[in-house]
Amino acid sequence: MASNKSNPPSDSPSPSATSPDASTPPPQQSLPRFLTNDPARTGYDPTAKWWLNYFRIITGKVTREGIEHYREDRYRVHEARDCARCESQRDWLFAYSPTVRFLQEKISALGGTLDASNVVCRRCPGRVAEDGSVVRQSGGFSPDHGILLCANEFRNRGHLEDTLAHEMVHAWDHLRFQVDWAGRKDLRHSACTEIRASMLSGECRWARESFTRGNWTLTQQFQDCVRKRAVQSVMARPTCKDDVQAVKVVNEVWDSCFADKRPFDEVYR
Structure with a gap:
């Protein structure tokens, strides 16, 4: 995917040459067994x-x-069946989804390309950790390769659309702001793009939270969902020490990043 060398705007967190993360090696995060x-x-x-x-x-x-x-x-x-269904739904979304088409146009305007050649459907293995938790993902974004859609994890086309929109927001942020994805210099980059992706993709809208995840909260439901998902994503970064640091970083950038709707004018979904 092509890169645009635009610098982050003044309201976006930028790495500091004197920050501890920039001068010390990243902490070694213990991986689950x-x-x-x-x-x-x-x-x-x-x-x-x-x-x-x-x-x-x-x-x-x-x-x-x-x-x-x-x-x-x-x-x-069922890997072949799941991947074929994912590819069919992906192609439909690129042709007919207003959200996906809009983000594709905005990414193209920044010199990037996202289409069937670098938005790929694959089976993504889940893992059961020693503590009983299950490690799964529905998609991912790589600046060097594009977007991964985990074909075995999607309940329906709407779920795939939310995931694809989430990863496309990451792609737009990468081209516009040159995000420090691993957090080697500043975890606030990761926190900001995760807030924006969860907010703009539609995955935290009330109907999805209520009927899919059983969260029937009527007040602050949207904000709580965005914050929770951003914290979980920051925790997965190799330089994040623990959940305390993840919450702290998300809180530091919350006001400016939650208010940033670009490239949309408002929260569309």
């Missing part, structure tokens, strides 16, 4: 027929961890 399936522990036997395992799941004989391992094995079986 991922579990491999043990039928004796989980109740899920990958050598058995899928319907036998499914019956064991619905009768409560498989643990939460085992259900995730079963899910991953089914994703492998």
